[in-house]
Amino acid sequence: MSTNQAIKVENLNKSFGRGDTFVDVIHDASFTINKGELVALIAPSGAGKTTLLMMLGCVNEPNSGTIYLGDEKVYENRWLTKETRKIRREKIGFIFQAHYLIPFLNIMDNLTLLPQTNGVDTKESQAKARELLHYFDIADKESVMPSQLSGGQNQRVAIARALMNNPEIILADEPTAALDMSRSTAVVKMLKKIAVEQDVAIVMVTHDDRMLEYCDRIMKIEDKKVVFEK
Amino acid sequence: MIHLAKEDIRHTLGKFTVTAMGVGMLLGIVLIMIGVYRGMIADAEVLLKDLDVDLWIVQEGTLGPFAEASRIHEDLKYTLKGYDAIEKCEAITFQNIQMPKAEKQISALAIGYDIYGAINPINPHRLIAGRVLKSEHYEIVVSDKTLFKLGDKIKLGRNFYTVVGVTHGTVNSGGDPLVYLSLKDAQELQFTYSNKRVQTDRARGIINRDGHLVNAIVATVKPTYTLNSVAGELEKWLHKSVYTRAKQKEVLTKFVVEKASKQIGLFTVILVGVSTIIIALIIYTMTLEKMKEISIMKLIGLPNFTIVKMIVEETLLLGVMAFVFGNIFSHLIYDKFPKHVQLEASDALMLFIIVVIASIFASFIGVKKVISADPTAAIGG
Ligand SMILES: Nc1ncnc2c1ncn2[C@@H]1O[C@H](COP(=O)(O)OP(=O)(O)OP(=O)(O)O)[C@@H](O)[C@H]1O
Ligand SMILES: [Mg+2]
Numbered sequence: 001m002s003t004n005q006a007i008k009v010e011n012l013n014k015s016f017g018r019g020d021t022f023v024d025v026i027h028d029a030s031f032t033i034n035k036g037e038l039v040a041l042i043a044p045s046g047a048g049k050t051t052l053l054m055m056l057g058c059v060n061e062p063n064s065g066t067i068y069l070g071d072e073k074v075y076e077n078r079w080l081t082k083e084t085r086k087i088r089r090e091k092i093g094f095i096f097q098a099h100y101l102i103p104f105l106n107i108m109d110n111l112t113l114l115p116q117t118n119g120v121d122t123k124e125s126q127a128k129a130r131e132l133l134h135y136f137d138i139a140d141k142e143s144v145m146p147s148q149l150s151g152g153q154n155q156r157v158a159i160a161r162a163l164m165n166n167p168e169i170i171l172a173d174e175p176t177a178a179l180d181m182s183r184s185t186a187v188v189k190m191l192k193k194i195a196v197e198q199d200v201a202i203v204m205v206t207h208d209d210r211m212l213e214y215c216d217r218i219m220k221i222e223d224k225k226v227v228f229e230k
Numbered sequence: 231m232i233h234l235a236k237e238d239i240r241h242t243l244g245k246f247t248v249t250a251m252g253v254g255m256l257l258g259i260v261l262i263m264i265g266v267y268r269g270m271i272a273d274a275e276v277l278l279k280d281l282d283v284d285l286w287i288v289q290e291g292t293l294g295p296f297a298e299a300s301r302i303h304e305d306l307k308y309t310l311k312g313y314d315a316i317e318k319c320e321a322i323t324f325q326n327i328q329m330p331k332a333e334k335q336i337s338a339l340a341i342g343y344d345i346y347g348a349i350n351p352i353n354p355h356r357l358i359a360g361r362v363l364k365s366e367h368y369e370i371v372v373s374d375k376t377l378f379k380l381g382d383k384i385k386l387g388r389n390f391y392t393v394v395g396v397t398h399g400t401v402n403s404g405g406d407p408l409v410y411l412s413l414k415d416a417q418e419l420q421f422t423y424s425n426k427r428v429q430t431d432r433a434r435g436i437i438n439r440d441g442h443l444v445n446a447i448v449a450t451v452k453p454t455y456t457l458n459s460v461a462g463e464l465e466k467w468l469h470k471s472v473y474t475r476a477k478q479k480e481v482l483t484k485f486v487v488e489k490a491s492k493q494i495g496l497f498t499v500i501l502v503g504v505s506t507i508i509i510a511l512i513i514y515t516m517t518l519e520k521m522k523e524i525s526i527m528k529l530i531g532l533p534n535f536t537i538v539k540m541i542v543e544e545t546l547l548l549g550v551m552a553f554v555f556g557n558i559f560s561h562l563i564y565d566k567f568p569k570h571v572q573l574e575a576s577d578a579l580m581l582f583i584i585v586v587i588a589s590i591f592a593s594f595i596g597v598k599k600v601i602s603a604d605p606t607a608a609i610g611g
C-alpha cells in the first residue's frame with residue numbers, strides 16, 4: 001500500500017431498488033486516487049456521480065466491494081465501523097453546489113462547529129478559521145451571518161468549512177454550478193492549489209468542460225463503469 | 231463551544247418569545263385554577279379556624295351543615311354540658327341569605343351564635359371596624375366583602391338589621407361573605423314561618439314549636455380527653471352524628487370542595503396537555519424549518535447527539551420560558567378574579583416539574599425527525 005493513496009476502490013457496486021424499481025448505478029468500479037490530486041468527475045445527469053461521491057464519503061452504503069480511505073479500509077461488503085459519521089467529520093470535507101451554511105450561526109461558528117465537535121480547542125479552531133478566511137479574502141466577515149454575504153462569498157466560506165478539519169479527501173459535488181465563469185475558474189484554481197499545498201485528494205463533479213484544464217485527471221461514468229481519461 | 235440551541239433561538243427570538251408567552255398564558259391559567267382551588271380550601275377553613283372547636287354535633291346520619299341540611303335541638307347543648315369531657319359547647323346556625331343592597335342581592339352565609347355564649351365565631355383579629363354583637367336583636371356583623379358599612383341597615387326577613395361590625399377575610403368555601411347574627415335572630419330568620427303559614431297551621435291544629443332548632447352544636451373537649459373516643463361516646467349516647475375538627479375539615483374539603491377540585495384538576499390536565507401539544511408542534515415546525523441544515527450537519531459528520539441536544543434544549547427552554555411567563559401572568563391577574571386565588575410556591579414548583587417532563591415528551595417528535603433525517607436529502611441526489 002503506497003502512503004500516497006487517498007482513495008482506493010475495488011469492485012464497487014451500487015444499485016437502488018428491487019424488481020420494477022431496480023436501477024443499477026455503479027458496476028464493478030475499481031480505481032485509486034492519490035493525495036494532491038484534483039480529479040474531475042463528469043457524466044450525464046443521472047449517471048451516478050452524486051451516488052459515487054456519497055459512497056466515497058461514507059454517506060451512502062454500496063452493495064458490495066471495498067473502499068479504502070487513506071490506508072484505512074472502511075468498507076468491505078459492509079461498513080467496517082459503526083461510526084461512519086466519525087470518518088466523515090475527521091477525514092472528509094464536503095462542498096456542494098449550494099453553500100449549505102447553517103443560517104443561524106455566524107461565519108466563525110459555521111467554520112468551527114465541526115472541529116469543535118472533533119474536540120479541537122476553541123482558540124485553535126478559531127485561529128485556523130481566521131487563517132482560512134484570510135486565505136479566501138473574507139477575513140473581515142467572521143462575525144456576520146451567511147445571509148449577509150454574497151453567493152460567491154458564501155461558497156468560499158463553504159470551501160473553508162470543508163478544510164477546517166484538515167481533511168485527507170474533499171468531495172465536491174458541482175461546487176461551481178451556481179457561480180459565473182470567472183468565479184468558477186477562481187474556485188477550481190483554488191481547489192487545485194489546496195490539493196497541492198495541503199496534499200488533499202479532491203474529487204470534483206462538474207458539468208463545465210472549461211474547468212477540466214485545471215484538473216489532473218478526468219473520471220467518467222460510462223455505462224455504469226468508472227473510467228479515466230487523460 | 232458553540233451552543234446551537236442558543237444561536238438558533240437568537241436567530242428566531244421574536245417567534246420563540248411570542249410562543250413562550252402564549253404557552254405561558256395557558257400555564258398562567260393553570261396556576262390561577264390551582265390557586266382558585268387553594269383559595270377555596272383556605273376559605274373553607276376560615277370558619278373552622280375562627281370557631282376553633284373540637285367537636286361538631288349534627289343531625290344523625292348527616293354530614294353536617296357544610297354539606298347538607300342538619301337540624302338539631304338547641305336544648306342538646308344543656309345535655310352536653312353535663313358531660314365531663316366537654317369544656318364548652320354552644321348552638322350554632324348556618325344559612326344562606328340574600329341581602330338587598332341597592333338594586334342587587336348579595337349572597338352571604340349567615341352564622342347565628344349565642345352572643346352570651348362561650349364560643350364566638352367572630353375572630354377579633356379579623357374585625358376591622360366596629361365591634362362584635364352586643365344586643366340579642368337586630369344587629370349584624372358583616373364581612374367587608376359585602377361592601378356594607380358600619381351603621382348601614384339591612385332588611386332581612388321582616389326586620390332591619392344594623393351593621394355594628396365589619397370583618398375582613400371572612401368567606402365560605404364558595405367565596406361568599408360571612409355575616410354574623412345573634413342566635414335568636416338567626417333562628418327566627420331560618421325557622422319561623424310567615425304569618426299566613428302560622429295561621430293556616432293553627433287552623434289545622436298544628437302548633438309550631440320548632441323555634442329552638444339549630445344546625446349544629448359545637449364543643450371543645452377538655453385536654454385530658456382524647457377527641458376520637460369522646461366523639462365515639464357521644465355518637466352512641468346522643469344518637470347524633472359527631473365529627474371531630476379533623477373530620478369536619480375532611481367533610482369540607484372532601485365533600486364540598488371535591489367536585490370543584492375534580493373540575494379544576496381536569497381543566498389543569500387538559501391545559502397542560504394542550505400546552506404540551508403546542509410546544510411539541512412549535513418545536514416540530516422549528517425542526518422542519520431546519521431540516522436542510524440538519525441533513526447537512528449529519529452529512530458533514532456531526533453526531534446525532536449534537537443535533538438532538540439542540541432540539542431538546544430548545545424545547546426545555548421554551549417550556550421554562552413559558553413557565554416564567556405563566557408565573558408573571560398569573561401574578562399580574564390573580565387579584566382580578568372574583569374568587570379568592572391563592573398562588574403557592576409549592577404548586578408552581580410542581581407545575582415546573584410537570585412542564586419540564588412535558589417538554590421532554592414534546593421534543594420527541596422533533597428528535598425522531600432528526601434521527602430519521604436523510605443526510606443526502608438536502609443535496610438532492
Ligand atoms: N435514494 C435513491 N433511491 C433510488 N434511486 C436513486 C436514489 N438516489 C439516486 N438514485 C438513482 O440513481 C441514479 C444516479 O443518481 P445520481 O444522483 O447519483 O446522479 P447524478 O449523476 O448525480 O445526476 P445529476 O447530474 O443530475 O446530479 C439515478 O437514476 C437516480 O434516479
Ligand atoms: Mg448529482
